[in-house]
Amino acid sequence: MIHLFIFLPLLGSLLMGLFPRQWRDEVAVAVTLLTLGLGVALWASGGTGLFSVPWVEALGITYSVQLSGVSLVLALVTAFMTFVAVLYGRQRIENPWVMLALVLSMETGLLGIFAARDLVLFYVFFEDALLPALLMLAMFGGPSRMRALVKFAAYTLLGSLLMLLSIIGVKWLGGSPTFALADLVQHPVTGPAQTWLYLGFLAAMAVKLPLWPMHAWLPDFHEQNHASGVPDVMGTLYKVGGYGLFTFALPLFPDASLELRPVLMGLAAFTALYAAWIAFRQTEWKRLLAYAGLSHMGFVALGVFSMNETAVIGAMYLLAFQNLYTGALFLGVGMLQERVGSLDTRVGGVMTQAGALGGLTMALWFASIAVPGLAGFVGEFSVLLGAYQVSPWLAFVAGLTTIAAAAYALNAFQTTFWGGRPHGAVNVRDLRGAEWPVLALPLAVALFFGVYSAPALNLIQPAVRGVLSTVGGN
Numbered sequence: 001m002i003h004l005f006i007f008l009p010l011l012g013s014l015l016m017g018l019f020p021r022q023w024r025d026e027v028a029v030a031v032t033l034l035t036l037g038l039g040v041a042l043w044a045s046g047g048t049g050l051f052s053v054p055w056v057e058a059l060g061i062t063y064s065v066q067l068s069g070v071s072l073v074l075a076l077v078t079a080f081m082t083f084v085a086v087l088y089g090r091q092r093i094e095n096p097w098v099m100l101a102l103v104l105s106m107e108t109g110l111l112g113i114f115a116a117r118d119l120v121l122f123y124v125f126f127e128d129a130l131l132p133a134l135l136m137l138a139m140f141g142g143p144s145r146m147r148a149l150v151k152f153a154a155y156t157l158l159g160s161l162l163m164l165l166s167i168i169g170v171k172w173l174g175g176s177p178t179f180a181l182a183d184l185v186q187h188p189v190t191g192p193a194q195t196w197l198y199l200g201f202l203a204a205m206a207v208k209l210p211l212w213p214m215h216a217w218l219p220d221f222h223e224q225n226h227a228s229g230v231p232d233v234m235g236t237l238y239k240v241g242g243y244g245l246f247t248f249a250l251p252l253f254p255d256a257s258l259e260l261r262p263v264l265m266g267l268a269a270f271t272a273l274y275a276a277w278i279a280f281r282q283t284e285w286k287r288l289l290a291y292a293g294l295s296h297m298g299f300v301a302l303g304v305f306s307m308n309e310t311a312v313i314g315a316m317y318l319l320a321f322q323n324l325y326t327g328a329l330f331l332g333v334g335m336l337q338e339r340v341g342s343l344d345t346r347v348g349g350v351m352t353q354a355g356a357l358g359g360l361t362m363a364l365w366f367a368s369i370a371v372p373g374l375a376g377f378v379g380e381f382s383v384l385l386g387a388y389q390v391s392p393w394l395a396f397v398a399g400l401t402t403i404a405a406a407a408y409a410l411n412a413f414q415t416t417f418w419g420g421r422p423h424g425a426v427n428v429r430d431l432r433g434a435e436w437p438v439l440a441l442p443l444a445v446a447l448f449f450g451v452y453s454a455p456a457l458n459l460i461q462p463a464v465r466g467v468l469s470t471v472g473g474n
Helices: 002-018 021-044 070-092 097-115 119-140 145-174 181-186 192-208 217-224 230-237 241-252 254-259 261-280 285-306 309-340 355-368 375-390 392-418 435-451 454-471
Strands: 051-056 061-065
Touching: 002 021, 002 061, 002 070, 002 097, 021 070, 021 097, 061 119, 070 097, 070 230, 070 241, 070 309, 070 435, 070 454, 097 119, 097 230, 097 241, 119 145, 119 230, 119 241, 145 181, 145 192, 145 217, 181 241, 192 241, 192 254, 217 230, 217 285, 230 285, 230 309, 241 254, 241 285, 241 309, 241 454, 254 261, 254 454, 261 285, 261 375, 261 392, 285 309, 285 375, 285 392, 309 355, 309 375, 309 435, 309 454, 355 375, 355 392, 355 435, 375 392, 375 435
Parallel strands: none
Antiparallel strands: 051 061
């Protein structure tokens, strides 16, 4: 079942062109819904064990996949938000089947990233998810999309090259017979070489967290993507750096992780606060959301780098569920742009004409700024609680972000939805049709896991304990 779960979206994207044009949108929705159903079935069965067979035996490359613990939670969120994005995209985008096919292809890359237990396989899926993101930006982006595309590609491909060199180095210097994670852990690299290999792997993950100063591609990427927000949802799901560090970097580079922990925790705390401060100064919704997401990733990095059990659990929880409310907010911004013709936060007075859009957007922002009772609070509070046990001062610096987040989110929301409506402005219609579930379903999930976190924590906690037991985390 795991193989069908991973590759069904890719198969669907390849077969969409064989159907009559009027059916292609429905095919995309059906494929994402079926993929989500397979993910739920995997959750109900407790995940899957490790499946490993030789792939390129002469080079030691294996096809090793497993979905359990953290990877299963992230894969489920990915399947869910892809379904939501396709549901909205088929209604919002003119002649949408090409973009939807790219979305499905990217979904397979993302699911493969979470399932891979071989470093070369992880790299293959990592690049597979990159290509549809580049194509969506190039084909459907804004007037300055080529500049954003070059910057995004340059950062990502440079990081990927350094990661590939580190992957080769881990096997060669450690003497592992294969690139499978289980074999690499049994044949560790020691001494200064481990630190250098860790830095190479970290470079790629810092781009995809992202982490300052490897974040410069992010605001332009979101600003220039299609106005619907569909590619932005997939870009949010592609923030897999925190997962890569947790799953691969900590077990493979334990000594380097401990050695660099103070520096990296400081960098993560700075990223969280810096991004929140920059977000406060934004007057364009997509750039604001981009910096808000960067601030969240600073929290994720702080939790992972602290190597404290509570903090790492919180980081993985936050990594999973910020995809819900951040992705839904991008779609909400797409709805707003469709109605007022602008992404400027200063349009004013939208709430008086579109109360449902304003109310659901406000609730999603509450999840984003970690209001208790919503999933964001569980993740951020756990990160701060665990990081405090390692470095109280850095936890305090990161904690200031919660105040800054409330300031930038509520200020922008108040200006757009409650500010004075300009004289002669167009009328703003409220939500209709599929727009309701597109915003309401992610909010409902964020609310459920904010009140009842046990189903996710029961998967995340054992996985975190298993990784930290191999690296000396406490």
